[in-house]
Amino acid sequence: MTPGLQPIIPVILSGGTGTRLWPVSREAHPKPFMLMPDGQSLLQKTYLRAQQTSGADRSITVTNRDYFFSSRDTLQQSVSDTSGCVFLLEKNGRNTAAAITMAALYAAEHMGGPSLLLVLPSDHLVGQVEAFAEAVQQAAVLATQKRLVTFGIQPSRPETGFGYIQTGEPLHPGYTVSRFVEKPDLATATAYVQSGEYLWNAGMFCFEVDTFLHEMGLHAPEVLSACQACYAAMRGQTGGSGQGLEIPDALYAQVPSISIDHALMENSDQVAVIPADIGWSDIGSWTAVRDLTPGDADNNRSNEDSIFIDSQNTYIHADQRLVATVGTRNLIIVDTPDALLVSDADSVQDVRQVVSLLKQKQHPAYQLHQTVARPWGTYTVLGEGARYKLKRIEVLPGASLSLQMHHHRNEHWIVVSGVAEVTNGENVFRLASNESTYIPAEHKHRLHNPGPDPLVMIEVQSGSYLGEDDIVRFEDIYGRTN
């Protein structure tokens, strides 16, 4: 951190589901959790980038409450000390103005003294982290001068899916902003790119907490006051140490749903922009993901051993299965254990129509993966058929499933690795690897991992009814009753 500047608190906005990246991105496993070719998720990269840039182990993440545990796992993988990190949990999102205002109110009260917020979307990629850190330092200079600073990306193509920022007078560093423009049509976008005056609006911001709240009071007082009402109702909750603070949903519903651009940036005369050449991508579609992997001589790309016969410009995203293409051109193939996408590369924007249709049909593939994250670990359905269902269950060290009971299904548990502490009816006992137990229907049971390593177990369910809704929970340390 440059001496004389205020400390920087990253605010991570972890919102949208990324429906154009189905079937990898799903409602219960949205875009921020997607793994990039190097094995890190977009959210993890955001945490690492934020820490490296701000130099501090503190952050405020605003996300949906359904993503709290997974987000916290990701944070813990990225940051060694999470005591200065907090999660503000939305039940129903109210757009970026509300999310950032809630973060600013929390920072003003709990994060001591004047400080700068660095607002970062959790689902973008920044290839050049050094350049990013430098842009943030420039933004911090302007922010300390009471500016509301945006970051502008030099356009590489006349993209019609982004907003644009027209630069104004030079500042030192950066520029004033002449205007923000909504997503333009192709002719307008082409003119923008040619003019050299327009930058892409990357949705990243830097400003002082106090300046931000002051400007919100001037330009969006109804957002500010509704957020203040929410925040007042949250005062009883204690934050910190990677804990989650629930935003009261009924009060939050009163906050106008408006973007920070519309609410503030387009109206304030304090706005500035820092041009940022940082290897940015919004990873907005499968072609953006494809472009992260270099093509072979025929411009084919694959992240696994695949077979290309007379194929060109074909991208294969597959982890587990063999994929072979014959005579294909300009194709995107995305394979997951339970769903497959085959799309023309020029039609990838329409992938969200698949998700709409699945949602309409109530098909689980819009929402869940075969591997489902839970507060205590994960479960993966490995197979099901008449009268049986198989799951691989992985329980984190120290974690417990709820004390539960099933009316219809019997369960056989076989420990593959690690140690299990099993409650089976009246008995509590331990199982090591290769050991097993049988839990008949109507028996109360609980699974706990008392060891330092993950517990991996195979569960074989048998019986005539095996629906996930056949569960009665008696006690749950994560507060779930169903």
Place this chain on the structure above:
Amino acid sequence: MTPGLQPIIPVILSGGTGTRLWPVSREAHPKPFMLMPDGQSLLQKTYLRAQQTSGADRSITVTNRDYFFSSRDTLQQSVSDTSGCVFLLEKNGRNTAAAITMAALYAAEHMGGPSLLLVLPSDHLVGQVEAFAEAVQQAAVLATQKRLVTFGIQPSRPETGFGYIQTGEPLHPGYTVSRFVEKPDLATATAYVQSGEYLWNAGMFCFEVDTFLHEMGLHAPEVLSACQACYAAMRGQTGGSGQGLEIPDALYAQVPSISIDHALMENSDQVAVIPADIGWSDIGSWTAVRDLTPGDADNNRSNEDSIFIDSQNTYIHADQRLVATVGTRNLIIVDTPDALLVSDADSVQDVRQVVSLLKQKQHPAYQLHQTVARPWGTYTVLGEGARYKLKRIEVLPGASLSLQMHHHRNEHWIVVSGVAEVTNGENVFRLASNESTYIPAEHKHRLHNPGPDPLVMIEVQSGSYLGEDDIVRFEDIYGRTN
């Protein structure tokens, strides 16, 4: 059967692997076993058609010994009394002249009195079984007159993948044959189709046993005598009742490998052809399979619930997973549990290149499916990971696995349905559904289904080494020692 005609004995030739139909057709599950949209395999359809046409429950199937048990299962599903059915088992095939000659030698000795052979490939489709039966009756009339009768299909397109038959003088019924022609180039094929004189050679034949052997003696004496030597060496084996007779491989290797067309049909002056309008397809590629299902308004076809967004002429063959296409044109998508094919519809002939490559790489997906047929039933690998492997095991009523032992792996068996008789070390006991047992490494064990219904069991293997080669077989009723 028309009065006065000799009895007809179907000879089913079950040869090639159908590499152009990968990934559904594989070395261990070749094209004759592929299911058509109505759920019947091509081989089953062939047995049903043969029985309906010949009116008798007898047949001779010439196939590879690796396909014996699956072929016999198929026969038993198709024919109620298999006592008149025999399998001649090749270790290494020697082309159609050898296969048909072996069948003729067997029929001459064992199938009593003058009779006609009806030679049928096992991997073609005949849509109009009534018309086929009628064509066979016409062929039988000519065959009884000592003719070697072929069936000619009216060409619907200038196909360059088939041989052609030029018709000669009219007979009553049918025609003499002017000549047989090898696969022509496109210009020649087009001229053939326009002339109206040429028919496709469908590889089906009808002739008297004695006439065939007599003509073979005239035109291919070295094939006949080498087959007679093989046959003499097989005399000790007893056939009938759906049993398999192994053809001695070392002697069979001495038989010239030549097609029946080259060896006999192109040379004999006894040849005749019956034009047959029978809805024939050789199911030679995925476009032929595709064409069995009617297209929707956009000419898309799917045999499962799939999602088409802005797609045309797209065929999806998928049983278990959701498949979505966006903006695709003229595409063939074939999904199986462990391998996926995406091919341009105009490139489907090149699918065999995928198989060649897989074979070269020693990838199991050219050979095995996830579900593997065994004499006693099937097993399916449902999942594997560090220290575990899961199988679904289905044991046919009355069947037994070998008495075996593993040095490294432990097995947990959980019965899902049916009854298991388990040998576990020194103990023999029964398990009903929901019951389980544990077989530690180094314990001798055996699984038997004593009941009238299939036994379905989940096997959870655990341990540090789980390769299929960790098996010691002590007794096996199917004669396998490894």
